[in-house]
Amino acid sequence: MSDFxxxxxLDDIPPEGARVVKTPLGCIAVxxxxxxxxxxxxxxxxxxxGPLSNGIQHGxxxxxxxxxxxxxxxxxxxxxxxxxxxxTWAVKVEGGRILLDRSRFSRAVAAE
Amino acid sequence: MKRLVVIGAGxxxxxxxxxxxxxxxxxxxxxxxAEPRGNYNRIMLSPVLSGEKSYDEIVTHDADWYxxxxxxxxxxxxxxxxxxxxxxxxxxxxxxxxxxxxxxxxSDPFIxxxxxxxxxxxxxxxxxxxxxxxxxxxxxxxxxxxxxGGLLGxxxxxxxxxxxxxxxxxxxxxxxxxRQLDPAAGYLLERELRSRGIEVLTEANTxxxxxxxxxxxxxxxxxxxxxxxxxxxxxxIRPACALGREAGLAVNRGIVVDDxxxxxxxxxxxxxxxxxxxxxxxxxxxxLYDQAKVAAATLAGEAAAFDPxxxxxxxxxxxxxxxxxxxxxxxxxxxxxxxxxxxxGVYKRLVLEEDRIVGVVMYxxxxxxxxxxxxxxxxxxxxxxxxTLIFGPNFAGGxxxxxxxxxxxxxxxxxxCGCNGVSKGTIMAAIAGGAGSLAEVTALTKASTSCGSxxxxxxxxxxxxxxxxxxxxxxxxxxxxxxxxxEDVRRLIVADGMKAIPEVMQKLHWKSSGGCAxxxxxxxxxxxxxxxxxxxxxxxxxFINERVHANIQKDGTYSVVPRMWGGxxxxxxxxxxxxxxxxxxxxxxxxxxxxxxxxxxxxxxxLPAIWADLNAAGMVSGHAYAKGLxxxxxxxxxxxxxxxxxxxxxxxxxxxxxxxxAWSPHKFKLAVSGCPRNCAEATxxxxxxxxxxxxxxxxVGGAAGMEVKPTQLLCTVATEDEAVEYCAAFYQLYRxxxxxxDRPWKWIDRVGLDHVKEKVVEDAESREALAARxxxxxxxxQHDPWxxxxxxxxxxxxxxMADLTRxxxx
Ligand SMILES: Cc1cc2nc3c(=O)[nH]c(=O)nc-3n(C[C@H](O)[C@H](O)[C@H](O)COP(=O)(O)OP(=O)(O)OC[C@H]3O[C@@H](n4cnc5c(N)ncnc54)[C@H](O)[C@@H]3O)c2cc1C
Ligand code: SF4
Ligand code: FES
Numbered sequence: 001m002s003d004f005x006x007x008x009x010l011d012d013i014p015p016e017g018a019r020v021v022k023t024p025l026g027c028i029a030v031x032x033x034x035x036x037x038x039x040x041x042x043x044x045x046x047x048x049x050g051p052l053s054n055g056i057q058h059g060x061x062x063x064x065x066x067x068x069x070x071x072x073x074x075x076x077x078x079x080x081x082x083x084x085x086x087x088t089w090a091v092k093v094e095g096g097r098i099l100l101d102r103s104r105f106s107r108a109v110a111a112e
Numbered sequence: 113m114k115r116l117v118v119i120g121a122g123x124x125x126x127x128x129x130x131x132x133x134x135x136x137x138x139x140x141x142x143x144x145x146a147e148p149r150g151n152y153n154r155i156m157l158s159p160v161l162s163g164e165k166s167y168d169e170i171v172t173h174d175a176d177w178y179x180x181x182x183x184x185x186x187x188x189x190x191x192x193x194x195x196x197x198x199x200x201x202x203x204x205x206x207x208x209x210x211x212x213x214x215x216x217x218x219s220d221p222f223i224x225x226x227x228x229x230x231x232x233x234x235x236x237x238x239x240x241x242x243x244x245x246x247x248x249x250x251x252x253x254x255x256x257x258x259x260x261g262g263l264l265g266x267x268x269x270x271x272x273x274x275x276x277x278x279x280x281x282x283x284x285x286x287x288x289x290x291r292q293l294d295p296a297a298g299y300l301l302e303r304e305l306r307s308r309g310i311e312v313l314t315e316a317n318t319x320x321x322x323x324x325x326x327x328x329x330x331x332x333x334x335x336x337x338x339x340x341x342x343x344x345x346x347x348x349i350r351p352a353c354a355l356g357r358e359a360g361l362a363v364n365r366g367i368v369v370d371d372x373x374x375x376x377x378x379x380x381x382x383x384x385x386x387x388x389x390x391x392x393x394x395x396x397x398x399x400l401y402d403q404a405k406v407a408a409a410t411l412a413g414e415a416a417a418f419d420p421x422x423x424x425x426x427x428x429x430x431x432x433x434x435x436x437x438x439x440x441x442x443x444x445x446x447x448x449x450x451x452x453x454x455x456x457g458v459y460k461r462l463v464l465e466e467d468r469i470v471g472v473v474m475y476x477x478x479x480x481x482x483x484x485x486x487x488x489x490x491x492x493x494x495x496x497x498x499x500t501l502i503f504g505p506n507f508a509g510g511x512x513x514x515x516x517x518x519x520x521x522x523x524x525x526x527x528x529c530g531c532n533g534v535s536k537g538t539i540m541a542a543i544a545g546g547a548g549s550l551a552e553v554t555a556l557t558k559a560s561t562s563c564g565s566x567x568x569x570x571x572x573x574x575x576x577x578x579x580x581x582x583x584x585x586x587x588x589x590x591x592x593x594x595x596x597x598x599e600d601v602r603r604l605i606v607a608d609g610m611k612a613i614p615e616v617m618q619k620l621h622w623k624s625s626g627g628c629a630x631x632x633x634x635x636x637x638x639x640x641x642x643x644x645x646x647x648x649x650x651x652x653x654x655f656i657n658e659r660v661h662a663n664i665q666k667d668g669t670y671s672v673v674p675r676m677w678g679g680x681x682x683x684x685x686x687x688x689x690x691x692x693x694x695x696x697x698x699x700x701x702x703x704x705x706x707x708x709x710x711x712x713x714x715x716x717x718x719l720p721a722i723w724a725d726l727n728a729a730g731m732v733s734g735h736a737y738a739k740g741l742x743x744x745x746x747x748x749x750x751x752x753x754x755x756x757x758x759x760x761x762x763x764x765x766x767x768x769x770x771x772x773x774a775w776s777p778h779k780f781k782l783a784v785s786g787c788p789r790n791c792a793e794a795t796x797x798x799x800x801x802x803x804x805x806x807x808x809x810x811x812v813g814g815a816a817g818m819e820v821k822p823t824q825l826l827c828t829v830a831t832e833d834e835a836v837e838y839c840a841a842f843y844q845l846y847r848x849x850x851x852x853x854d855r856p857w858k859w860i861d862r863v864g865l866d867h868v869k870e871k872v873v874e875d876a877e878s879r880e881a882l883a884a885r886x887x888x889x890x891x892x893x894q895h896d897p898w899x900x901x902x903x904x905x906x907x908x909x910x911x912x913m914a915d916l917t918r919x920x921x922x
Pocket of ligand 1: 121124144189190192216219237362384386394396397400426428
């Protein structure tokens with residue numbers, strides 16, 4: 001079951017930029033593309049944990065700021081010759097508000 | 113040695129001399145030119161006008177070449193007469209005797225004899241002086257009228273527009289370039305020019321130019337008046353054959369020559385636009401280059417005959433693809449095949465006569481031009497493939513289009529480079545003969561060394577010839593998103609006045625939707641360097657270090673380096689740094705190699721607060737993260753040292769205060785040493801000053817990173833003021849010329865130290881202009897980014913968007 005929660009307005013993120021949401025499972029990076037699509041990934045690069053929210057975003061990919069791996073925003077998979085993936089989160093935009101599915105971490109916390 | 117006198121230092125004579133010296137025919141050459149300069153590539157004047165190239169780049173023969181071949185150059189000296197009986201040419205300074213004479217005087221632009229045509233502000237478009245005159249007007253902005261909508265007029269119009277003028281083209285015929293294009297293609301071209309803001313008036317007949325002491329307006333026959341600041345006439349040319357006529361040579365419309373390029377006097381040859389051969393005149397370079405070959409052979413006593421080739425034209429306006437060749441006159445026995453795709457703006461037309469192609473026009477998509485031209489020249493019977501002919505060589509029942517397939521399909525005698533008459537076979541032969549790179553092939557065959565419009569095709573043929581081993585050269589493109597080189601992109605940004613990243617990507621046909629992490633930061637920098645006043649920096653195209661003005665470390669924390677001018681600090685500053693380190697629990701405090709203090713391990717969220725504290729103590733960002741000015745390292749100099757000859761610390765502080773805040777293609781490090789003992793290690797910096805008793809030695813292009821490079825000496829100057837000015841000029845030349853992420857030494861390797869010396873040392877005007885541009889740009893960039901962020905700019909960077917840690921736990 002999904003459990004969408006409002007995390008802010010689309011305009012809180014600059015186009016081609018990203019912001020971070022803190023959760024009990026660590027930081028999630030929320031990206032806004034130049035086409036106003038929104039994607040959410042764990043803010044930890046599969047390579048050495050680089051903060052993806054700080055990378056340069058292009059098209060539907062982001063280049064990690066530490067060693068330039070390119071990660072797909074859609075799938076969380078590393079592109080090109082690199083292998084690895086990062087967890088993605090369900091996210092949607094309704095009436096300009098960004099909604100994030102928190103079911104995974106609310107369950108994780110509840111189970112503690 | 114026999115004496116050869118050549119009149120006219122133009123495209124035809126330049127090429128002829130090359131062929132002649134290859135043969136070592138034993139001539140002592142005197143070359144007269146009315147222009148105050150030697151041979152250059154005239155057809156590249158349009159890119160010079162628009163700003164895409166500089167004059168230096170189009171010079172074909174330089175002083176060394178003339179000297180090396182023993183040519184006596186008499187540039188700036190017009191030949192007034194020829195006396196074939198006494199075998200002398202006459203100039204203002206006297207007579208020069210010859211054994212053989214070559215007349216290559218080109219043509220004179222035609223000025224329509226309307227009232228006012230002699231007013232100041234009315235000019236032709238023929239040589240570099242005309243281009244410089246036009247650039248002078250463009251620098252003032254304002255309006256220009258170009259009379260004539262042919263090849264030259266349109267190139268002039270596009271160039272003036274690129275330089276920022278409002279341009280109107282006045283054209284007599286019903287559509288543009290009516291000699292090459294049919295009305296439909298003319299219309300597409302007109303639409304394209306209009307969309308670029310160039311006004312086009314067809315069926316417009318000029319009656320009069322008006323103005324009192326300068327041209328002010330153009331009056332058309334139908335009464336319309338167009339106000340203007342300058343008028344460029346590009347309505348046609350006439351062979352410059354007066355010298356020949358007065359000397360008694362046979363002259364019709366041009367100086368009459370036979371197949372060996374000899375005039376009616378056996379010791380006088382003529383070639384180029386001034387000649388007439390079997391009743392025909394020539395106005396494009398391809399046939400002139402053939403003439404040059406023949407004339408050189410004749411002079412060397414070999415038999416050769418000129419056979420005029422079919423020529424094609426391309427319009428050299430960036431972004432307009434137009435190809436035209438052959439004959440479009442209508443006739444009973446002629447038919448045509450037309451292809452249109454209005455949405456894409458593509459138009460192709462073939463004119464056929466007895467199942468052979470006699471004319472080709474292509475607009476919007478010209479890649480197959482060479483293939484059609486080849487069929488036209490060989491008079492191939494096309495009746496077999498007629499129904500798919502218009503789709504070009506790639507058509508194979510809907511198979512995917514492979515650009516290499518088209519090239520592979522070309523026969524060996526297909527022409528690749530029209531200007532130089534280089535065929536596919538010639539290139540393949542060069543490769544078979546051992547040429548192993550694009551550069552070697554072009555050097556050997558001259559392919560794509562003139563107007564350059566065949567550069568892509570040439571590279572493809574070379575790729576075909578070299579097989580899989582050939583990587584289309586690194587020069588090919590900035591990154592996978594574009595085929596344009598860094599240099600092209602920089603030039604086009606300036607030439608076309610592009611002021612935003614999406615605009616560049618759109619106009620230059622970027623292949624990806626949003627660029628990549630390589631090209632975006634480069635474009636951001638190029639735009640910022642070109643338009644310091646107007647360009648709005650694009651934070652999302654900057655690497656994180658520059659976006660948040662601190663260095664990211666391997667664990668995602670940041671390091672903060674305050675500026676310490678010239679390495680000098682105070683107890684108060686040290687206290688403030690120590691307090692900040694305590695307050696924000698900075699785990700590591702380190703002295704850097706550039707004499708600064710680095711606070712390592714700061715959390716991103718804490719950055720604005722720690723900056724505010726350091727600002728309050730009077731410190732600003734040290735830009736330790738920047739592709740920009742970093743540190744100016746100094747030694748102690750005269751204040752304390754026994755050896756120092758000058759105040760190295762004081763000069764270091766001065767330079768740092770002048771240069772800080774500037775962005776550049778890569779980091780820029782400096783040092784100032786007080787004497788040749790060089791304690792500040794100034795000779796491995798991008799710019800280093802070593803003080804000596806007679807002044808200041810300026811060193812450039814050092815590095816001590818992945819590559820260790822000693823500097824090269826730029827020059828020695830006498831005063832501190834000069835040291836600062838030269839430094840600013842050097843920095844600006846680098847900022848404007850280098851590829852993004854090239855340190856100065858790499859850039860100097862590419863352009864040569866001589867270029868740097870010429871612009872910064874030898875030419876005072878150029879140095880002053882560079883320094884002035886630098887300081888102008890500094891008025892926009894010399895502000896402390898930390899202060900802005902501490903005051904809340906881009907706060908979103910530092911704060912989480914939402915905190916769900918507690919919400920979820922409820
Ligand atoms: C702006 C522009 C763009 C062009 N674009 C193209 C193109 O894309 N493709 C193409 O094929 N062609 C193009 N052309 C045409 C091409 O430049 C000419 O066909 C070619 O330059 C002619 O060569 P030439 O040697 O006959 O004459 P020129 O190159 O004109 O040289 C003649 C020289 O002789 C000098 N001279 C004349 N009289 C005297 C005298 N009495 N004493 C001493 N010196 C004298 C002149 O000053 C001149 O420098 C272009 C021309 C211009 C102006
Ligand atoms: S470079 Fe010369 S002036 Fe500077 S500290 Fe060394 S010895 Fe002294
Ligand atoms: S941590 Fe992302 S590329 Fe190395």
